[in-house]
Amino acid sequence: MDKNQNRDTLQKSKLKVAILCGGIGARLREETExxxxxxxxxxxxxxxxxxxxxxxxxxxxxxxxxxxxxxxxIKDYFYHYALMNKAVTIELGKPRNLEIHxxxxxxxxxxxxxxxxxxxxxxxxxKRLEPYITGDTFLLTYGDGIADVDIDExxxxxxxxxxxxxxxxxxxxxxxxxxxxxxxxxxxxxxKPQTHEGFINGGFxxxxxxIFEYLNDDDRCDFEFGPLEEIxxxxxxxxxxxxxxxxxxxxxxxxxxxxxxWNENQxxxxxx
Numbered sequence: 001m002d003k004n005q006n007r008d009t010l011q012k013s014k015l016k017v018a019i020l021c022g023g024i025g026a027r028l029r030e031e032t033e034x035x036x037x038x039x040x041x042x043x044x045x046x047x048x049x050x051x052x053x054x055x056x057x058x059x060x061x062x063x064x065x066x067x068x069x070x071x072x073x074i075k076d077y078f079y080h081y082a083l084m085n086k087a088v089t090i091e092l093g094k095p096r097n098l099e100i101h102x103x104x105x106x107x108x109x110x111x112x113x114x115x116x117x118x119x120x121x122x123x124x125x126x127k128r129l130e131p132y133i134t135g136d137t138f139l140l141t142y143g144d145g146i147a148d149v150d151i152d153e154x155x156x157x158x159x160x161x162x163x164x165x166x167x168x169x170x171x172x173x174x175x176x177x178x179x180x181x182x183x184x185x186x187x188x189x190x191x192k193p194q195t196h197e198g199f200i201n202g203g204f205x206x207x208x209x210x211i212f213e214y215l216n217d218d219d220r221c222d223f224e225f226g227p228l229e230e231i232x233x234x235x236x237x238x239x240x241x242x243x244x245x246x247x248x249x250x251x252x253x254x255x256x257x258x259x260x261x262w263n264e265n266q267x268x269x270x271x272x
Contacts, residue, residue, distance in 0.1 A: 014135045015062075015155070017055045021048060021143040022068020022116055022125050027251045036070040038143035039077065040255060043262040047249050048074070050146050050269065052109065057271045058151040060139060061108045064132045066116045066125040075113050081106070105272075123221035130212045140205040146258070146269040147246040149204050157240045158206035164236035166206040167228075169199035170246045186237040188229070199239060201228075202246050245269060 025037030032040070038048035052063060067074055077084070082100050091097040112132050116125040126140070137158070139151070149168055158166040161184070169181075180188040181199065201224070214227040221227075231237045245268035249255050261267045 015060055015137060015139055016064050016133055016135070017052070017060050017062065017139045017141070018064045018066065018126065018129050018133065019048065019051060019141055019143050020122055020125055021065045021074060022071065022118070022120065023122075023143070024069045025144070025250075028249070028255065030252060031255065032069075035073050036068075036143075037249070039070075039073055040249060042146075042249075042255075042258045042267075046077070047146065047258070048143055051141060051143065052106075053272050054146065054149070054269060055139065055151060056106070056109065060151065062110045062112075064112045064114060064129050065143075066129055067113055068116055068118050068120060068125065071113070071115055078111055078113070117219060120219040121221055122223035123215045123227055124217060124219050126223060127212060127215040127217050127221065130209075133209060136209055138207055138209065140203075140207050142203045142248070144250065145203045145246065145248040147202065147204060147242060148244045148268045148271065149202075149240075149242050149246075151204075154204060154240050155206055158238070161238050163238050164208045164210050164234075165228075165231055166238045166240050168202040168204035168242045168246075169239035170202035170242050171199050181239060184238050184241070185235060186232045186239050187235075188232055199241065202242060204240075204242075 019038070021036060021038045023037055025032035025040075028037055028040060031037075038051075039046040041047070042050055048065075055061075055063075065074060082104060083098075086104055087101040089099040089101065114129055114132060116128040120128070139155075147168070147170075154166065154168065167186070180186070211227070211231070214230060215221055215223075228237070247254065247258060249258060258267075262270075
Protein backbone atom coordinates (compact mmCIF):
# COMPACT_ATOMS: atom_id res chain seq x y z
CA MET A 1 0.00 0.00 0.00
CA ASP A 2 1.47 3.38 -1.03
CA LYS A 3 1.36 6.51 1.13
CA ASN A 4 -1.71 7.95 -0.61
CA GLN A 5 -3.65 4.70 -0.17
CA ASN A 6 -2.64 4.53 3.47
CA ARG A 7 -3.68 8.14 4.06
CA ASP A 8 -7.07 7.44 2.42
CA THR A 9 -7.56 4.39 4.64
CA LEU A 10 -6.79 6.42 7.77
CA GLN A 11 -9.26 9.12 6.73
CA LYS A 12 -11.97 6.56 6.18
CA SER A 13 -11.35 4.91 9.52
CA LYS A 14 -12.12 8.20 11.26
CA LEU A 15 -15.50 8.75 9.59
CA LYS A 16 -18.31 7.13 11.51
CA VAL A 17 -21.69 6.36 9.99
CA ALA A 18 -24.67 7.46 12.10
CA ILE A 19 -27.99 5.83 11.21
CA LEU A 20 -31.39 6.88 12.53
CA CYS A 21 -33.16 3.70 13.66
CA GLY A 22 -35.69 4.90 16.21
CA GLY A 23 -38.90 5.71 14.38
CA ILE A 24 -42.15 3.78 14.77
CA GLY A 25 -42.95 3.52 11.05
CA ALA A 26 -46.72 3.97 11.33
CA ARG A 27 -47.35 3.44 7.60
CA LEU A 28 -45.81 -0.03 7.92
CA ARG A 29 -47.88 -0.97 10.94
CA GLU A 30 -48.39 -4.55 9.75
CA GLU A 31 -44.61 -5.01 10.03
CA THR A 32 -43.62 -2.49 12.68
CA GLU A 33 -46.09 -3.72 15.25
CA UNK A 34 -43.55 -6.47 15.86
CA UNK A 35 -40.20 -4.92 14.89
CA UNK A 36 -38.60 -1.50 14.31
CA UNK A 37 -38.83 -0.21 10.76
CA UNK A 38 -35.09 -0.68 9.97
CA UNK A 39 -35.55 -4.39 10.74
CA UNK A 40 -38.14 -4.95 8.00
CA UNK A 41 -36.56 -7.41 5.60
CA UNK A 42 -35.44 -7.17 2.00
CA UNK A 43 -34.69 -10.73 1.02
CA UNK A 44 -33.12 -12.50 3.98
CA UNK A 45 -31.67 -9.38 5.68
CA UNK A 46 -33.23 -6.25 7.23
CA UNK A 47 -33.05 -3.00 5.28
CA UNK A 48 -30.67 -1.70 7.98
CA UNK A 49 -28.16 -4.38 6.96
CA UNK A 50 -28.47 -3.32 3.31
CA UNK A 51 -27.75 0.31 4.26
CA UNK A 52 -24.71 -0.71 6.29
CA UNK A 53 -23.43 -2.87 3.43
CA UNK A 54 -23.62 0.13 1.08
CA UNK A 55 -21.26 2.08 3.36
CA UNK A 56 -19.09 -0.91 4.17
CA UNK A 57 -18.24 -1.50 0.53
CA UNK A 58 -16.65 1.96 0.49
CA UNK A 59 -14.59 1.13 3.57
CA UNK A 60 -16.79 2.68 6.26
CA UNK A 61 -17.29 0.02 8.93
CA UNK A 62 -17.85 2.02 12.14
CA UNK A 63 -21.54 2.57 12.78
CA UNK A 64 -23.44 4.47 15.46
CA UNK A 65 -27.11 3.48 15.54
CA UNK A 66 -29.71 5.76 17.13
CA UNK A 67 -32.20 3.33 18.67
CA UNK A 68 -35.71 4.04 19.88
CA UNK A 69 -38.85 2.03 19.21
CA UNK A 70 -38.15 -1.68 19.85
CA UNK A 71 -34.42 -0.99 19.83
CA UNK A 72 -33.75 -4.20 21.73
CA UNK A 73 -34.55 -6.15 18.55
CA ILE A 74 -31.69 -4.41 16.73
CA LYS A 75 -29.35 -5.08 19.64
CA ASP A 76 -30.31 -8.75 19.69
CA TYR A 77 -29.85 -9.08 15.93
CA PHE A 78 -26.26 -7.88 15.96
CA TYR A 79 -25.34 -9.57 19.25
CA HIS A 80 -26.35 -12.94 17.75
CA TYR A 81 -25.32 -12.08 14.20
CA ALA A 82 -22.88 -14.92 13.60
CA LEU A 83 -25.08 -17.43 15.41
CA MET A 84 -28.12 -16.58 13.29
CA ASN A 85 -26.40 -16.32 9.91
CA LYS A 86 -23.78 -19.10 9.81
CA ALA A 87 -23.54 -22.83 10.45
CA VAL A 88 -22.91 -23.64 14.11
CA THR A 89 -22.40 -26.67 16.32
CA ILE A 90 -24.02 -26.55 19.76
CA GLU A 91 -23.35 -29.08 22.50
CA LEU A 92 -26.41 -29.22 24.72
CA GLY A 93 -25.62 -28.96 28.40
CA LYS A 94 -22.34 -27.19 27.59
CA PRO A 95 -23.34 -23.71 26.42
CA ARG A 96 -19.72 -22.58 26.15
CA ASN A 97 -19.02 -25.25 23.56
CA LEU A 98 -20.35 -23.25 20.64
CA GLU A 99 -18.53 -23.60 17.33
CA ILE A 100 -19.20 -21.26 14.42
CA HIS A 101 -18.01 -22.94 11.24
CA UNK A 102 -17.87 -20.05 8.79
CA UNK A 103 -16.65 -16.48 8.91
CA UNK A 104 -19.07 -13.84 7.62
CA UNK A 105 -17.99 -10.85 5.54
CA UNK A 106 -18.97 -8.32 8.21
CA UNK A 107 -16.20 -9.19 10.68
CA UNK A 108 -14.77 -5.66 10.46
CA UNK A 109 -17.99 -3.92 11.49
CA UNK A 110 -17.89 -2.03 14.78
CA UNK A 111 -21.39 -1.07 15.89
CA UNK A 112 -22.32 1.28 18.72
CA UNK A 113 -25.98 0.98 19.65
CA UNK A 114 -27.32 4.03 21.50
CA UNK A 115 -30.71 4.22 23.19
CA UNK A 116 -32.01 7.65 22.19
CA UNK A 117 -35.56 7.41 23.57
CA UNK A 118 -38.72 5.90 22.19
CA UNK A 119 -40.53 9.21 21.64
CA UNK A 120 -37.66 11.49 20.57
CA UNK A 121 -37.71 13.28 17.24
CA UNK A 122 -34.75 12.94 14.89
CA UNK A 123 -32.90 16.07 16.01
CA UNK A 124 -32.83 14.88 19.62
CA UNK A 125 -31.70 11.43 18.52
CA UNK A 126 -28.78 12.86 16.57
CA LYS A 127 -27.81 15.13 19.48
CA ARG A 128 -27.68 12.09 21.77
CA LEU A 129 -25.15 10.48 19.44
CA GLU A 130 -22.70 13.35 19.93
CA PRO A 131 -20.56 11.62 22.61
CA TYR A 132 -20.03 8.66 20.27
CA ILE A 133 -19.07 10.66 17.17
CA THR A 134 -15.34 11.33 16.92
CA GLY A 135 -13.61 13.64 14.50
CA ASP A 136 -14.82 16.77 12.75
CA THR A 137 -16.84 14.99 10.06
CA PHE A 138 -19.30 12.11 10.07
CA LEU A 139 -21.76 10.40 7.76
CA LEU A 140 -25.47 10.33 8.52
CA THR A 141 -28.47 8.65 6.97
CA TYR A 142 -31.97 7.39 7.64
CA GLY A 143 -32.74 3.79 8.54
CA ASP A 144 -35.18 3.21 5.71
CA GLY A 145 -33.51 4.50 2.52
CA ILE A 146 -31.23 2.74 0.04
CA ALA A 147 -29.43 4.02 -3.05
CA ASP A 148 -26.49 3.41 -5.35
CA VAL A 149 -24.83 6.62 -4.12
CA ASP A 150 -21.07 6.79 -4.67
CA ILE A 151 -20.05 7.51 -1.07
CA ASP A 152 -16.46 8.36 -2.03
CA GLU A 153 -17.66 10.98 -4.52
CA UNK A 154 -20.11 12.32 -1.96
CA UNK A 155 -17.31 12.85 0.56
CA UNK A 156 -14.98 14.38 -2.02
CA UNK A 157 -17.72 16.85 -2.94
CA UNK A 158 -18.28 17.72 0.71
CA UNK A 159 -14.58 18.38 1.29
CA UNK A 160 -14.43 20.56 -1.82
CA UNK A 161 -16.87 23.22 -0.60
CA UNK A 162 -16.10 23.51 3.12
CA UNK A 163 -19.69 24.05 4.25
CA UNK A 164 -21.28 22.52 7.33
CA UNK A 165 -23.41 19.91 5.58
CA UNK A 166 -23.92 18.07 2.34
CA UNK A 167 -27.13 16.19 1.63
CA UNK A 168 -27.86 13.95 -1.29
CA UNK A 169 -30.49 15.44 -3.59
CA UNK A 170 -32.65 13.16 -5.68
CA UNK A 171 -35.25 13.72 -8.36
CA UNK A 172 -38.25 13.48 -8.92
CA UNK A 173 -39.82 15.15 -5.93
CA UNK A 174 -42.21 13.51 -3.50
CA UNK A 175 -42.89 13.94 0.21
CA UNK A 176 -39.36 14.10 1.58
CA UNK A 177 -38.38 17.76 1.73
CA UNK A 178 -37.93 19.96 -1.34
CA UNK A 179 -34.70 21.86 -2.02
CA UNK A 180 -34.38 25.22 -3.75
CA UNK A 181 -30.93 25.54 -5.26
CA UNK A 182 -28.49 28.18 -6.43
CA UNK A 183 -26.03 26.03 -8.33
CA UNK A 184 -25.02 23.39 -5.78
CA UNK A 185 -25.88 25.57 -2.78
CA UNK A 186 -29.16 24.95 -0.98
CA UNK A 187 -30.85 28.30 -0.41
CA UNK A 188 -33.98 26.91 1.22
CA UNK A 189 -35.22 23.61 2.62
CA UNK A 190 -38.93 22.84 2.87
CA UNK A 191 -39.96 19.63 4.59
CA LYS A 192 -43.57 19.85 3.36
CA PRO A 193 -43.48 21.69 0.03
CA GLN A 194 -46.68 22.92 -1.60
CA THR A 195 -45.24 22.29 -5.07
CA HIS A 196 -43.46 19.27 -6.44
CA GLU A 197 -40.58 20.45 -8.57
CA GLY A 198 -36.82 20.01 -8.41
CA PHE A 199 -34.68 17.97 -6.04
CA ILE A 200 -35.66 16.47 -2.70
CA ASN A 201 -33.78 15.33 0.37
CA GLY A 202 -32.59 11.75 -0.14
CA GLY A 203 -30.57 11.51 3.07
CA PHE A 204 -26.98 10.23 2.80
CA UNK A 205 -25.55 13.29 4.54
CA UNK A 206 -21.99 14.33 5.26
CA UNK A 207 -21.91 16.56 8.33
CA UNK A 208 -19.46 18.70 10.18
CA UNK A 209 -19.93 18.19 13.91
CA UNK A 210 -20.90 21.85 14.18
CA ILE A 211 -24.45 20.69 13.39
CA PHE A 212 -24.71 19.53 17.02
CA GLU A 213 -24.85 23.23 17.95
CA TYR A 214 -28.21 23.46 16.13
CA LEU A 215 -29.70 20.49 17.98
CA ASN A 216 -30.69 19.92 21.58
CA ASP A 217 -31.56 17.06 23.91
CA ASP A 218 -35.27 17.87 24.12
CA ASP A 219 -37.41 15.03 22.71
CA ARG A 220 -39.26 17.64 20.64
CA CYS A 221 -36.13 18.71 18.74
CA ASP A 222 -36.73 17.84 15.11
CA PHE A 223 -34.13 17.66 12.36
CA GLU A 224 -35.85 18.65 9.12
CA PHE A 225 -38.16 21.25 10.69
CA GLY A 226 -35.91 23.91 12.21
CA PRO A 227 -32.25 22.82 12.08
CA LEU A 228 -31.99 21.96 8.36
CA GLU A 229 -34.06 25.00 7.43
CA GLU A 230 -31.76 27.24 9.47
CA ILE A 231 -28.57 25.69 8.10
CA UNK A 232 -29.88 26.20 4.55
CA UNK A 233 -30.77 29.87 5.27
CA UNK A 234 -27.21 30.40 6.53
CA UNK A 235 -25.78 29.10 3.25
CA UNK A 236 -24.09 26.19 5.03
CA UNK A 237 -25.82 23.36 3.16
CA UNK A 238 -24.80 21.97 -0.21
CA UNK A 239 -26.44 19.33 -2.37
CA UNK A 240 -24.76 16.32 -3.96
CA UNK A 241 -26.91 15.55 -6.98
CA UNK A 242 -27.69 11.86 -7.36
CA UNK A 243 -29.32 10.76 -10.60
CA UNK A 244 -29.13 7.03 -9.94
CA UNK A 245 -31.28 4.64 -7.96
CA UNK A 246 -32.91 5.70 -4.69
CA UNK A 247 -35.82 4.26 -2.76
CA UNK A 248 -37.20 4.20 0.75
CA UNK A 249 -39.31 1.68 2.61
CA UNK A 250 -42.24 3.66 3.90
CA UNK A 251 -45.23 1.46 3.05
CA UNK A 252 -46.04 -2.19 2.38
CA UNK A 253 -46.01 -1.36 -1.31
CA UNK A 254 -42.43 -0.06 -0.94
CA UNK A 255 -41.44 -3.23 0.91
CA UNK A 256 -42.90 -5.43 -1.81
CA UNK A 257 -41.25 -3.37 -4.57
CA UNK A 258 -37.79 -3.61 -2.98
CA UNK A 259 -38.20 -7.32 -2.38
CA UNK A 260 -39.19 -7.84 -6.00
CA UNK A 261 -36.04 -6.04 -7.15
CA TRP A 262 -33.91 -8.13 -4.81
CA ASN A 263 -35.51 -11.43 -5.80
CA GLU A 264 -35.15 -10.64 -9.52
CA ASN A 265 -31.46 -9.63 -9.17
CA GLN A 266 -32.35 -6.04 -10.06
CA UNK A 267 -31.21 -4.46 -6.78
CA UNK A 268 -29.32 -1.41 -8.07
CA UNK A 269 -28.07 -0.57 -4.55
CA UNK A 270 -26.23 -3.91 -4.23
CA UNK A 271 -22.58 -2.91 -4.58
CA UNK A 272 -21.18 -6.05 -2.95
